[in-house]
Amino acid sequence: MTRPRDFGFRIECFPTRTRTLPPATHTNAYALGGSEVLIVEPAPEDKTEQKAMIDWVQAMRRVGRRPLAIVITHHHPDHIGAAAVMQKELGLPLWAHAATQALMPHLSIDKSLVDGDRIVLDDPLQTWEVLHTPGHASGHLCLFERDLGVLLLGDMVATKSTILIEPSDGDMREYLKQLERLAALEARVGLPAHGEPIEQPSRFLRATHAHRMMRENKIIDVLRSTAAFVALDEMLALVYDDTSVVLWPLAKKSLLAHLEKLQAEGKVHGNNAGYYGWVGET
Structure with missing residues (x-):
């Protein structure tokens, strides 16, 4: 090198x-x-x-x-x-x-x-x-x-x-x-x-933003598809089904970061047991 x-x-x-x-x-x-x-x-x-x-x-x-x-x-x-x-x-x-x-x-x-x-x-x-x-x-x-x-x-x-x-x-x-x-x-x-x-880093930055939003939309789709609360690990498997399971421990942190964002926006509710449910648009 x-x-x-x-x-x-x-x-x-x-x-x-x-x-x-x-x-x-x-x-x-x-x-x-x-x-x-x-x-x-x-x-x-x-x-x-x-x-x-x-x-x-x-x-x-x-x-x-x-x-x-x-x-x-x-x-x-x-x-x-x-x-x-x-x-x-x-x-x-x-x-x-x-x-x-x-x-x-x-x-x-x-x-x-x-x-x-x-x-x-x-x-x-x-x-x-x-x-x-x-x-x-x-x-x-x-x-x-x-x-x-x-x-x-x-x-x-x-x-x-x-x-x-x-x-x-x-x-x-x-x-x-x-x-x-x-x-x-x-x-x-x-x-x-x-x-x-x-x-052309702007193109790369926008693509990164789009990838993150793709992942967030998958979270929303999972939560909207059921009236029940969804366990974090169950959601991980559905949202990161295109990702090697070897990377799931890191993916879980990103998933939590997205869920915190959605909670701050009033769209998702979570409890201390690690279950999450869809609230809706505010």
């Missing part, structure tokens, strides 16, 4: 092995900028991979490039494994959203980023807009360089698999809203944390 990979636009990608969800095996770190550089996704826990990332950044310094900070897109382990080590070894500040900081008290976040912030890099001039895109994680961030049309997607989508929305910190309703927001940007290329660059 070649790394770093030069994507043009003074953007490099440095894939690192992480304990991410299969079938993905790596998390992509990115270096944005020319003489001034922003490092995104301090991902690996593995010490060899951490050293490789540190060596990559040090090599930038040796040729006169100046790393400014390390940006954390969100708090999941396959995105923060090297954060503390890189902060210490490289002397670089960590930047993240406040909601991410609240979930990582063991890390010292130097700057809280908010939606609408602009990170300006010099030579060549790049202006990266900070987009707070909760749904997959409450503090999730994307970055958008409007002139270049380049969108850093974090874990909003992946080319390797479907992104998991866990009810513990995820929010399906917010996630779908943010997919629509990102699609409306009409970026030229999308750079995910897992997988390959995405040409």
Whole structure:
């Protein structure tokens, strides 16, 4: 595997092995900028991979490039494994959203980023807009360089698999809203944390939204088809009948996220025993 990979636009990608969800095996770190550089996704826990990332950044310094900070897109382990080590070894500040900081008290976040912030890099001039895109994680961030049309997607989508929305910190309703927001940007290329660059990412984002809604409509069809309450595991088998049973434990989390959305919208009622029934449109 070649790394770093030069994507043009003074953007490099440095894939690192992480304990991410299969079938993905790596998390992509990115270096944005020319003489001034922003490092995104301090991902690996593995010490060899951490050293490789540190060596990559040090090599930038040796040729006169100046790393400014390390940006954390969100708090999941396959995105923060090297954060503390890189902060210490490289002397670089960590930047993240406040909601991410609240979930990582063991890390010292130097700057809280908010939606609408602009990170300006010099030579060549790049202006990266900070987009707070909760749904997959409450503090999730994307970055958008409007002139270049380049969108850093974090874990909003992946080319390797479907992104998991866990009810513990995820929010399906917010996630779908943010997919629509990102699609409306009409970026030229999308750079995910897992997988390959995405040409015409708006098309990919809309397809992801449509896939989620397909799954939600199957839930609605199951619940509408009976006057009785339906057990969660029974619903799982019906809604994910096109998915390998090996993936059902993960699918169950997504199912719960959809059910929480439908409950918040007043369309579904659930009880503590794990049974759900259709209420109707409100």
